[in-house]
Amino acid sequence: MRVLIANLKLYSLRVWFWCACAALGMVTHAFLFWGRLIDEDGAALAILMLDALVLGFLIGTKQALLATRPFVFCLPGRRRAMHRVFLATGVIVCVMMSWLYIVFFEWHIALQGALTAMHLPALAVFFAVHLLGVIGGFTLLGWGLLVVFFLVLPFVGYESATGPYFTACAGLERMLVQHPAGVVAGAAVAAGVVWLGLIHVPIVPPAKEALEGDSSTRTTSSRLDRALFHRFSRCGHLRPWKHVWGMLYLTQLNANWRLMLVALLVVTALFCYMGMTRAMLLVFVPLMLIGNDGLPVHWQLFPAGGRRERYRAAMVLLLLVWIISVVLSAGMIGIANLLVPVAPSIEIGRLALVPKPVDVRYLWMPLLITPVAGLGWALLHERRTLLFILAMTLLSFLGVFTAPLWEAMPVAVPPLTNGYGLAGIVPAWILCAGALHRVVTRRDLVRKRSSNWEVRR
Amino acid sequence: MSSEHPMVDIRGLSKRFGKVQALNGVNLTIARGRIIGLLGANGAGKSTLLRHIIGLYLPDRGQCTTLGVEAGKLSPAELARIGYVHQEGELIDWMTAAQLLRYVSVYYPTWNKELEDRLVSEYEISLKARVGSLSPGQRQRLAIMLAVCFEPELLILDEPAAALDPLARAQFLDLLLQLIQDQNRTIVISSHILSDVEKVIDHAVIMKAGKIVADAGFDELREKYSRVRLTALSGPLPETLDFANVLECKRNESEATLTVADLSPDQIEAAATKINCQADIQPLPLEDIYRVVVA
Numbered sequence: 001m002r003v004l005i006a007n008l009k010l011y012s013l014r015v016w017f018w019c020a021c022a023a024l025g026m027v028t029h030a031f032l033f034w035g036r037l038i039d040e041d042g043a044a045l046a047i048l049m050l051d052a053l054v055l056g057f058l059i060g061t062k063q064a065l066l067a068t069r070p071f072v073f074c075l076p077g078r079r080r081a082m083h084r085v086f087l088a089t090g091v092i093v094c095v096m097m098s099w100l101y102i103v104f105f106e107w108h109i110a111l112q113g114a115l116t117a118m119h120l121p122a123l124a125v126f127f128a129v130h131l132l133g134v135i136g137g138f139t140l141l142g143w144g145l146l147v148v149f150f151l152v153l154p155f156v157g158y159e160s161a162t163g164p165y166f167t168a169c170a171g172l173e174r175m176l177v178q179h180p181a182g183v184v185a186g187a188a189v190a191a192g193v194v195w196l197g198l199i200h201v202p203i204v205p206p207a208k209e210a211l212e213g214d215s216s217t218r219t220t221s222s223r224l225d226r227a228l229f230h231r232f233s234r235c236g237h238l239r240p241w242k243h244v245w246g247m248l249y250l251t252q253l254n255a256n257w258r259l260m261l262v263a264l265l266v267v268t269a270l271f272c273y274m275g276m277t278r279a280m281l282l283v284f285v286p287l288m289l290i291g292n293d294g295l296p297v298h299w300q301l302f303p304a305g306g307r308r309e310r311y312r313a314a315m316v317l318l319l320l321v322w323i324i325s326v327v328l329s330a331g332m333i334g335i336a337n338l339l340v341p342v343a344p345s346i347e348i349g350r351l352a353l354v355p356k357p358v359d360v361r362y363l364w365m366p367l368l369i370t371p372v373a374g375l376g377w378a379l380l381h382e383r384r385t386l387l388f389i390l391a392m393t394l395l396s397f398l399g400v401f402t403a404p405l406w407e408a409m410p411v412a413v414p415p416l417t418n419g420y421g422l423a424g425i426v427p428a429w430i431l432c433a434g435a436l437h438r439v440v441t442r443r444d445l446v447r448k449r450s451s452n453w454e455v456r457r
Numbered sequence: 458m459s460s461e462h463p464m465v466d467i468r469g470l471s472k473r474f475g476k477v478q479a480l481n482g483v484n485l486t487i488a489r490g491r492i493i494g495l496l497g498a499n500g501a502g503k504s505t506l507l508r509h510i511i512g513l514y515l516p517d518r519g520q521c522t523t524l525g526v527e528a529g530k531l532s533p534a535e536l537a538r539i540g541y542v543h544q545e546g547e548l549i550d551w552m553t554a555a556q557l558l559r560y561v562s563v564y565y566p567t568w569n570k571e572l573e574d575r576l577v578s579e580y581e582i583s584l585k586a587r588v589g590s591l592s593p594g595q596r597q598r599l600a601i602m603l604a605v606c607f608e609p610e611l612l613i614l615d616e617p618a619a620a621l622d623p624l625a626r627a628q629f630l631d632l633l634l635q636l637i638q639d640q641n642r643t644i645v646i647s648s649h650i651l652s653d654v655e656k657v658i659d660h661a662v663i664m665k666a667g668k669i670v671a672d673a674g675f676d677e678l679r680e681k682y683s684r685v686r687l688t689a690l691s692g693p694l695p696e697t698l699d700f701a702n703v704l705e706c707k708r709n710e711s712e713a714t715l716t717v718a719d720l721s722p723d724q725i726e727a728a729a730t731k732i733n734c735q736a737d738i739q740p741l742p743l744e745d746i747y748r749v750v751v752a
Contacts, residue, residue: 232563242533246564249560250560303536304536304565306530307512308532309533443515444513446514
């Protein structure tokens with residue numbers, strides 16, 4: 001039992017874990033209360049199943065990181081201890097999920113009276129799904145993909161609201177009521193298969209290590225690279241812009257622009273079909289640009305650049321992100337509006353994709369979000385990458401989950417794009433510049449690598 | 458230590474990280490042309506002190522002046538005179554070694570290409586290899602190259618040899634001995650490998666729990682502490698060995714080994730003669746000096 005408690009303490013001591021749970025809780029709350037999903041059959045089951053999957057993923061990832069530490073290989077009974085952790089956390093998570101499910105179900109008039117009978121089948125279903133998350137986190141995915149998962153979750157959830165996933169969950173819900181024994185048996189078999197699979201999972205380094213090991217994928221043969229290096233090397237040694245050019249050469253914006261452009265082209269093609277997620281997407285463009293590489297305040301090396309130079313370089317990068325975000329967003333909005341007259345309507349099951357024009361005022365969102373993201377980075381990122389990403393994600397949720405309210409308005413545009421949003425741009429930049437200046441001039445400029453992911457309470 | 462124009466001047470420096478008092482009222486002056494060995498156990502505050510010197514950390518209390526400028530306000534002009542190898546050995550992994558050398562060299566007008574070529578050859582650095590794929594030892598060598606090839610006036614080495622094999626450590630020490638030839642160059646080296654450090658340093662600063670417990674010339678320390686091997690000339694050793702300032706004593710019936718402080722050879726000889734013993738006086742190696750001071 002002591003080993004189990006020691007393992008469970010690993011979760012209680014990690015701020016990121018509770019932040020992730022808080023984010024998950026907020027998303028669930030938003031879906032269930034603010035969205036219109038509560039009226040849909042199977043919606044609550046669908047959302048809570050996703051939650052169980054994500055929590056399983058978080059728990060599995062942590063155990064995988066622990067399991068790959070060399071000293072753990074010498075611990076007796078490590079595999080059995082891990083399975084106990086998965087079982088204990090699984091029971092806690094699934095009891096919570098099934099309780100939430102039953103509570104929400106009370107509003108579902110049509111299915112009242114079946115609550116007691118459904119509790120056990122629901123628990124079994126959640127457990128099977130949760131185990132899938134555990135095995136996913138334990139074997140396949142790493143932190144980088146976890147972050148992507150968190151960013152993608154609202155898109156998937158919202159756009160799937162009327163899609164096949166929810167239809168399938170509605171079917172599953174009917175089966176829970178009509179054939180509880182069958183569902184329990186099916187879930188038990190599924191869980192057993194996954195559990196047996198888990199026992200035989202080889203303990204391999206998770207993707208985080210693999211990603212770190214593969215960090216040398218950037219090449220420096222592009223024309224842009226050469227041009228930037230040329231500019232950097234020609235700049236006089238003590239000229240103020242020397243450091244800025246050096247930073248621009250190093251930044252990953254430079255490395256990933258082709259990949260980013262391809263991704264954006266694909267997204268742009270679908271942009272006119274998107275509902276409120278397009279607002280979300282425009283918010284994420286600057287967030288992704290900043291979050292990808294951070295601001296060049298904590299250098300890996302110690303080249304001849306003082307604090308003032310670091311501040312200048314960080315502000316230049318932020319301005320650059322601002323410009324790129326606006327240009328990309330303008331391109332996406334422009335192309336989407338051009339496509340609207342010619343793009344066909346698409347129907348997939350209950351999901352109807354109808355091209356709609358995009359209000360030009362959406363462009364104001366990246367204008368405001370970039371300095372806000374810079375401010376968030378200045379306040380959080382210097383120590384805690386994950387906290388920064390989570391804070392930005394929560395911020396975006398707050399903006400996007402008021403979507404039903406916007407749609408009720410005569411002009412369906414997000415709140416950020418009204419006059420108040422526009423008026424906030426200048427103060428946001430002032431706050432961002434001030435906070436960043438404070439970080440660069442008054443804080444330590446050494447960041448422990450491990451603190452990105454392992455934040456002690 | 459004192460000098461009219463110190464390279465580094467630290468006064469009352471204190472730094473706290475949460476509940477840990479990393480530095481506690483540290484005073485230190487580093488004169489030009491000195492080779493300082495900064496010694497201490499893990500967590501003694503060595504790296505924190507070095508990071509204050511180059512301005513990466515800012516003090517909670519006190520001040521740190523480097524090259525005549527407040528360390529937190531060092532400009533590119535001053536920073537171009539400081540070389541720094543840090544213990545984490547973080548470099549830019551996606552670059553090849555050649556690209557990294559080229560990138561860093563652009564920052565420094567004084568970059569010595571001949572020295573770079575020589576070190577690449579001596580250290581057997583594969584220029585085409587990506588930095589991320591280099592072994593820890595090769596990364597460390599590359600980091601050392603980046604810090605020395607622009608011939609800095611102040612070279613700060615934080616555990617530079619930790620990842621090096623014995624042969625590479627010997628090469629590194631040779632390099633340090635060459636760098637020392639420049640009278641204007643100041644080197645601060647923090648290391649746990651004291652047997653290596655003692656070959657090059659002329660001054661030792663020993664830290665314990667965020668404080669400096671010894672700050673003296675290496676020769677001065679070697680004169681201060683001695684190991685005395687006493688052999689009884691006839692019969693057993695007396696029960697009481699009448700020596701002042703004995704720090705350690707190991708003995709049997711006819712022989713004793715003492716570690717003593719602040720005793721001149723004449724005083725030791727006189728005391729040995731008094732108890733009818735022969736005294737063999739040896740200087741303490743740095744490792745033992747460190748142990749005695751910290752204890």
